[in-house]
Amino acid sequence: MFDRKKKGERALLVLPHSRSMGDGVRRGEEFAELVRSAGAEVLGHVAARVEDPNPRYYIGTGKADEVAEAVRALEADVVLVDHILTPVQERNLEKHLSVRVVDRAGLILDIFAQRARSHEGKLEVELAQLKHLATRLVRGWTHLDSQRGGAIGLRGPGETQLETDRRLLGERVKMLSKRLEKVQTQRTQQRRSRLRNTVPRVALVGYTNAGKSTLFNALTTGGVYAADLLFATLDPTVRKVDDLSCGPAVLADTVGFIRELPHDLVAAFRATLAEARDADLLLHVSDAADDERELLRRVVNGVLEEIGAGDVPQLSVMNKIDLAGLPARVDRDAEGKPSQVWLSAATGEGLDGLRVVLGELLGGExxxxxxxxxxxxxxxxxxxxxxxxxxxxxxxxxxxxxxxxxxxxxxxxxxxxxxxxxxxxxxxxxxxxxxx
CATH class of the missing domain: 3.30.70 (Alpha-Beta Plaits)
Known part of the structure; x- marks a missing residue:
């Protein structure tokens, strides 16, 4: 085995694409932005057409050789693959390339680990990382086997390092699960308190970098960190909104969604996503300047279905109209009910229209x-x-x-x-x- 470096920041990207993946160029740009969000330098990329995945490398053997040549030419120290690999595929690629290989799920988990700030968020990220790691432990440290037993019935190898790692990892997962369960119980009590007060609950959802946190700050005095980064905000934040015609409401900012969000991460972030599941209304925020906004809306709705929030009423909010060169407006259906609000959270244009619509939708019920x-x-x-x-x-x-x-x-x-x-x-x- 090669020596793993503690941190690799010079990255070569492998961008698999197929007919079923949609726009490969847009997807590649998004993945490169994910890599930069993780703090790595993108040296270059290798595109790989994959219609029938290779069980050994996921990409073909010839393409794997091409990636190996690019690694040597660019002196990359990490290869990032824009697809979720099996543990065997990841391990085989590492052996073939002699550098660290991280798939899409591992990269997203790494970004989440960097961005989590609250105690709850850190617990959720570590739990998801350990579950991801559990499938990737390999027999790489057999030279650290415990001493062999000498007594009758105890002959043979002792506990290998691999078995030790698995046991310690399992114990850590159990401990984190208990801690997280306690934190989630506290959040459940907070949500029940809001339910008892019958204050309407609104949650912001949307694809990452759609501007949810900027909109949250514009509607409240939340002071949530907002930046032009993927996954700029991870921890759930709840604030009261007072200037609505229906009276006060509670607004929750949630983590942004993305294509192929790791299932372990969805499971771990139950507390964050519960804000969406328990809401009376979802504000589905989209980037009005994004040509793929309808595709990304389907991605978000797919995750909402997965967490049990698919039936929660939604109001579509088209953000960033200043970048798209569009006017602020409120679209209504045939019955006159608001269906879509166009605004710019950054400039404030259209925010008053959103407040009026919220008053209508929440007050009417x-x-x-x-x-x-x-x-x-x-x-x-x-x-x-x-x-x-x-x-x-x-x-x-x-x-x-x-x-x-x-x-x-x-x-x-x-x-x-x-x-x-x-x-x-x-x-x-x-x-x-x-x-x-």
Whole structure:
């Protein structure tokens, strides 16, 4: 085996492409940007047509020889492959090229490791990295075998370094999982608190570098780090938005999505992605200046389906109209409901239109009214209180007089077959939703 360098920053890119991968040029540019985001210098690239993947190298043997020649000519110390490789393919390429090989999943994990700032984010990244590494441990340190046993029944090799590494890695994964479970329990309690307060929850989602964090800062006083980088923000940030016609709402900034996001990373970032899954409304942010924005929207929607957020209502937000040379506007469907908002989070153009639309969509689903219940409606009263629907209450000999402020979706199930819920049912029938 060759000696691994601790850090390789001179990178040669291998860019596989096929008919099913779409625009190879755009994909190659995105991968190069990922590499630069990781802090590496891109020396050059080798394109490889792959319709029938080679089980040994993924790319063909002739192309592998071409990559080896380029590595020597450019004096690269790491080869980055724009595809997810099997552990065997990665190991075989490393042997053939005599330099470190990192696939797309490993590169994304490395970027996440650099960008994670919170305790939770660091735990999530390390857990994903260890799960990725677990499939790539090789028998590379047999010279470090433990001493052989000498007693009867203990003869033969002791625990190899590989087995030791696997055992230690497994123990570390268990420990991180427990710590992360504790942190995620705390976040779940925070989300439940917001649910009890019936404050509408809005989450920003979108392809990485679409401008979500810039929009988050423009709508709130969040102060989230925003830069022209892939995965500039990883840790979930939640802030209150007060200047909406429907009243206050909670806005969450989430991690950006990307093609072929490693499954271990999706699983690890449950806390971040739960903000999208539990939201009342998703603001799907896209780059209006990007010719592939519809394809990237499908990528994001695919990840949302994977995490169970595919059914959450969405509002399309076309950002960066200043770069696209487009005017700010609000598109509406045949029923007059807002479907798409065009704006620039950087310049502020169109933000007022987004605030108006948010007020329409969130306020239209809430009920602000007073209802009187008999003293026999104790169970319904308790359920309304548990749901956080009651803002004020008075009681006298005739019963409870409750001021309600809650989403219609919360109140409707409580107005079911209970005979004491008749006043609530009548209220919901009379209090029609605000038309958007």
């Amino acid at each position: 809430r009920v602000h009214a007073t209802v009187s219940l008999s003293l026999g409606a104790g169970r319904l009263h308790a359920r309304l209180k548990a749901a956080g629907a009651i803002t004020a209450e008075r009681i006298d000999d005739s019963g409870w007089h409750l001021d309600l402020d809650a989403p219609r979706s919360v109140l409707a199930p409580l107005a079911g077959g209970d005979e004491h819920a008749a006043p609530l049912r009548q209220l919901l029938e009379a209090e029609a939703p605000v038309e958007a």
